[in-house]
Amino acid sequence: MPQFRLRYVVPDLPSTDEVIPYLRRIDETNWYSNFGPMEQLFREELAKLFFPGLNARHIATACSGALAIETALIAHGLAQGARVLMPSYTFVATASAVVRAGYVPIFADIDLRTLALDPAGAGHLARILGCSAVVPVGVAGMSLPTAAWEDFAAETGIAVIIDAAAGLGNQTISPLLTLAFSLHATKPFGIGEGGLVVSAREEIVTRARVATNFGLDQGRGLFCGTNAKMSEYAAAVGLAQLKRSDAIMARRKPILKAYRDALAARVPEVQLLTPAESNPANLIVMLPQPRVRELVADLAAAGIESRRLYVPPVHRHPAYLGYQCAEPMVNGERMSTHSLSLPCHGAMTPADVDQIVSLIANVLD
Ligand SMILES: *Cc1c(COP(=O)(O)O)cnc(C)c1O
Secondary structure (H helix, E strand, O other), X not given: OOOOOEOOOXXXXXXXXXXXXXXXXXXXXXOOOOOOHHHHHHHHHHXXXXXXXOOHHHEEEEOOHHHHHHHHHHHOOOOOOOEEEEEOOOOHHXXXXXXXXXXXXXXXXXXXXXXXOOHHHHHHHHHHOOOOEEOOEOHHHOOOOHHHHHHHXXXXXXXXXXXXXXXXXXXXXXXXXXXXXXXXXXXXXXXXXXXXXXXXXXXXXXXXXXXXXXXXXXXXXXXXXXXXXXXXXXXXXXXXXXXXXXXXXXXXXXXXXXXHHHHHHHOOOOEEOOOHHHOOOOEEEEOOOOOHHHHHHHHHHOOEOOEOOOOOOHHHOHHHOOOOEOOOOHHHHHHHHHEEEEOOOOXXXXXXXXXXXXXXXXXXX
């Protein structure tokens, strides 16, 4: 591993001192898990900050984003072996959640403008392939078009569970959609490890919560669940982190703007796939030429870490070779040769952005 001067991601989490007041409350209650007072308060405060119109009963906590997706899928109670359409261009956790929930993933390609499933195209595929659910993914925390997916769910009765892992604060809610978020340290709102299931339908959220607690409802195993509960310690970090969310955003904003301005001024042929207005968690650019490998090497030589998302796409990972692709993955494959995710966080400066954009300009000459 080369030593990077500038890391791809730098977590922005509360300090020990910021967490201590909440830990003291745990000392007082002697309650460590199983939906204790910290977890309850965390959900109340999350609803106030991120989900206007919803309350704590519309949020279930989980111990990771992956388990949030899995328990959200379980909560929908599809038949075992039900087909679930999802993009191949995503993190492997989306696919593992589908398989572990007892369903069968079918992979579709993304739209290059949104890096997500196109609601019209994917909706058509889901219908003709007999899918019971669709799992669109908001790549890099970009928000998905809620109205289009809401209409699709209403017209078809096909469940829509959005993997909005990095999209907390960005992805809006609408009545028929179920959302899963990640609170991993590398996401914009990190607590270490954690996840959320959010829906305006309380019955879905209740079932997700039951799924995180072994499938037990008042001592009866209603369905096959797991143990994905959020501990009181994690919720304590979450409560401390809520107080920092504005400051985190304020540190990221100038960096997003610096990228937008520098790319437009110096390499207008490079496309910013994650527009600054969309408040993305990560920054992804598309080069006009397949020069990503050279760019990764040049950046690394300058001490700058970057990531190729998602290489390979999920359908080419050994664990998922056996599942069907609904169409050729032309756009997902193009991402691996033409696109790169660059550092974008509050621990860097506009001068770092200038250096990165210079390196991009050089590799394109
Ligand atoms: C981060 C991420 C996940 C997994 O979340 P964890 O909290 O790390 O389990 C799933 N899907 C996407 C798209 C992600 O970015």
